[in-house]
Amino acid sequence: xxASPAEAVGAxxxxxxxxxxxxxxxxxxxxxxxxxEPPLREATEPLAEALPLPWMVTYARFTRGLxxxxxxxxxxxxxxxxTRLMLGEDSTEAVVLTSEQEDxxxxxxxxLMASVSASLKSLVGRAVTxxxxxxxxxxxxEAFSLAGGLVAVGQILVEGTARxxxxxxxxxxxxxxxxxxxxxxxxxxxxxxxNLAGLDMILDIAMPLTVELGRTKMLIRDILALGxxxxxxxxxxxxxxxxxxxNERPIAKGEVVVIxxxxxxxxxxxxxxxxxxxxxx
Numbered sequence: 001x002x003a004s005p006a007e008a009v010g011a012x013x014x015x016x017x018x019x020x021x022x023x024x025x026x027x028x029x030x031x032x033x034x035x036x037e038p039p040l041r042e043a044t045e046p047l048a049e050a051l052p053l054p055w056m057v058t059y060a061r062f063t064r065g066l067x068x069x070x071x072x073x074x075x076x077x078x079x080x081x082x083t084r085l086m087l088g089e090d091s092t093e094a095v096v097l098t099s100e101q102e103d104x105x106x107x108x109x110x111x112l113m114a115s116v117s118a119s120l121k122s123l124v125g126r127a128v129t130x131x132x133x134x135x136x137x138x139x140x141x142e143a144f145s146l147a148g149g150l151v152a153v154g155q156i157l158v159e160g161t162a163r164x165x166x167x168x169x170x171x172x173x174x175x176x177x178x179x180x181x182x183x184x185x186x187x188x189x190x191x192x193x194x195n196l197a198g199l200d201m202i203l204d205i206a207m208p209l210t211v212e213l214g215r216t217k218m219l220i221r222d223i224l225a226l227g228x229x230x231x232x233x234x235x236x237x238x239x240x241x242x243x244x245x246x247n248e249r250p251i252a253k254g255e256v257v258v259i260x261x262x263x264x265x266x267x268x269x270x271x272x273x274x275x276x277x278x279x280x281x
Contacts, residue, residue, distance in 0.1 A: 006039060006040055008178040008179075009040060009150060009170055009174070009175055009178045010036070010038065010040060010152075012170070012174065012178060013036065013040070013152045013168060013170060014036060015119055015120070016070075016116055016119065016120065016168075017034035017036070017152075017154070017168070018034070018119070019112075019115045019116045019118070019119035019120075020034060020112050020115065020116065021033050021034050022115065023111055023112050023115040024108075024112070027086060027108060027111065028085055028086060028158070030085070030158055030159050031157075031158070031159045031160065032156065032157065032158060033156075033157045033160075034154055034155075034156055034157075034166070035154050035155045035156075035157055035162075036152055036153070036154040037153045037154050037155070040150045040151065040152055040170070041150065041151045041152075041153060042150065042151070043146040043147075043148055043149050043150065043151055043169065045151070046141075047073075047141060047144075047151065047167060048141050050151075050153045050165070050167060051073060051074075051075055051153075051165055051166070051167050052075055053075070053138070053139065053140065053141070054075070054076045054137060054138060054139045055073050055074065055075055055076065055137070055138040055144070056073075056074055056075070056076050056079040056097065056105070056135065056136075056137060056138075057071050057072070057073050057135065057136045057137075057138050057144065058071070058072040058073075058105070058109050058132070058134075058135045059071060059132070059133040059134040059135065059136070060072065060109075060113055060116070060130050060131070060132060060133060061130065061131055061133040062128070062129065062130050062171075063129045063130070063131055064127055064128060064129040065120070065121070065127055065128030065129060066120070066128055066130075066171075066173065066174060066177070067171065067173040068149070068171020068172065068173040068174060069133065069169075069171055070130070070168060070169060070170070070171065071144075071146075071167070071168070071169040072166060072167075072168055073138075073144075073166060073167035073168070073169075074156075074164055074165070074166050074167075075164070075165070076097050076137065077097075078156075078163070078164035078165065079097055079101070079105060079164075080096065080097040080098075080101060081163060081164065082156070082163065082164055083097070083101035083104050083105055083108075084101070085158065085163075086104055086108065087101075087104070102135070105135060106132070106135060109132040109135065110131075110132045112132075113130050113131050113132050116130050117129050117130050146169060147172065148172040148175075149169055149170050149171050149172045149174075149175055150169070150170040150175055151167055151168070151169050151170070152167070152168040152169075152170065153165070153166070153167055154166055154168075207246055208246070209244065209245070209246055210244070210245045210246075210248075211242055211243070211244055211245075211254075211256075211265050212242060212243040212244075212245055213234060213236065213242050213256075214234030214235050214236035214242075215234060215235055216232060216233060216234050216235055218232070241253035241254055241255055241268055241269070242254060242255070242256060242265060244265060244267070244270075250271075251270065251271050252267050252269060252270040252271065253267070253268055253269040253270075254266050254267040254268050254269075255268060
């Protein structure tokens with residue numbers, strides 16, 4: 001079964017968040033991770049139920065490679081706690097966000113955008129630039145409107161402990177791009193000179209891959225009679241290439257090899273990338 005548009009967008013979001021987590025880990029000298037809470041939500045759903053107001057919203061705008069604006073939304077109290085960590089003050093007490101902390105947040109956002117741009121370049125196969133555009137305090141849902149797209153909800157973990165919740169909006173243009181890639185794959189409209197670099201946004205989605213030594217048919221009475229020491233004869237001759245399958249569809253042939261103490265397969269034949277992509281349906 002091929003990846004759904006939601007799964008493709010989810011993989012894109014996770015890659016973006018991983019880049020942010022790596023940068024924050026360096027800044028704080030602590031293990032930082034962003035944990036998603038699937039599924040992705042429609043932008044029309046009530047957001048205040050997922051994250052208590054008031055909010056601090058950071059705007060990240062694409063200037064090259066993609067279009068639209070990401071909004072990273074965190075409650076003001078959680079932003080205050082996170083920026084205190086950046087200042088070396090580890091406390092869970094409720095605090096008010098100061099102007100000094102807002103300036104720090106601005107500087108950190110610029111660093112995050114640089115890491116995200118580098119990450120997305122390898123993800124989409126072309127140069128992508130996303131820049132810090134603005135940050136805003138939001139006191140009510142009415143003061144924050146979205147024009148379509150999806151919303152990811154999750155937690156920011158500091159050394160394995162949840163310290164803040166967040167919302168991340170995904171621009172409609174990015175969602176459309178993901179839907180287009182998946183639609184092409186599902187309908188087999190991938191040209192023979194397909195550029196796989198442009199499909200990297202879904203390449204982190206795992207698919208089952210099977211190596212088939214051979215097959216046979218047996219009567220039920222013979223299956224019931226099987227036991228330790230039984231030998232089953234397959235329909236392949238000794239030394240014949242084995243089949244490599246994705247979603248029960250053959251994509252390659254190869255020979256069995258031993259690597260250290262593990263079995264492996266050395267490919268001898270493989271289908272065109274476009275045919276392999278169609279096998280994901």
